[in-house]
Amino acid sequence: MWVEENGEDNYLLSLYAKTILQNGFFMLKKSYFVDMNWDSYIKNYQSYLKIERGLSKNTIENYSFDIERLFLFLTKNEIEVSPVTIGEEPVQQFIYSLANEVNPRSQARIISGLKSFFNYLIFEDYRFDNPLELIETPKTGRKLPDTLSVDEIDNLILAIDLTTNEGERNRAMLETLYGCGLRVSELVSLKISDLFFEEGFIKITGKGNKQRFVPISDLTQKYIQIYRNTIRTHIRIQKGFEDTLFLNRRGRQLTRAMIFTIIKDLAKKIELKKTISPHTLRHSFATHLLENGADLRSIQLMLGHESITTTEIYVHLDRKFLTQVLNTFHPRK
16 A cells, blocks of 8 residues: 555555456556556656656656556456557546545546646657546545644654654654654655754755755754664664664664554554544644744745645634634734
């Protein structure tokens, strides 16, 4: 399974495997889903996304997965077409089939990804039209992200067992996630050379390899230094990971899945009723800043949002708080 960074869409490989088993297919790896014809177009598209658009590895994998999912549907239904010759009808049949498998938000994401692929083929003069041009994206509404209160975050961190080596590391990681509002991919790829504690900033490499500087509090710095000085120095670090800040017990970079597991286990430990992920701490970071008077532009810069409209979702999170602001500061009380 992989999870998108916004925490909203989950793609379950188990669902994919179930479809394969039901239809007599067997998969050793994803590339077996595509023949040489589709495979060559997908690989060229991946290069375009990486080089021309500067997208992250995870985003490229998700785009590719959607195309391969379309090819699996075509194979299952014995529809022999290439990316250049496929018309509207097979694509529409595929989109309709998704209604029983994924929610509207996931359908919208798949449609968007496929439109992007066929627009690329048009751009490269492989074809003259987009077979998804007339397909409407399902209306999903605006899903507000889940957040935690300050007390819930405190309880989550207090539940960490500090008698273990992993405990000091996990405390430092959660404090960094919440204290700096990082994406989980940004956390696991954070380098020691990205820490500028004297200046009070850390350098973050976000989506599309775009870099930004995020303020880091003295408290978060303190827990990172404890981890570095008491735990990390005793780890046998594997070659190539000397500069990686947070390491697993084998001296290698942590996976995103491992961070999800750590947080899920802590939530279960404190009997938290909410379903949370690492991204919940990022949402909480932004929400608590807004509630305490920070402006949207500053939050946008710290989160690394390309557009202010992405950040504006946090305005909708706490209507009670916004009502209090209006009653306190507007002259017409």
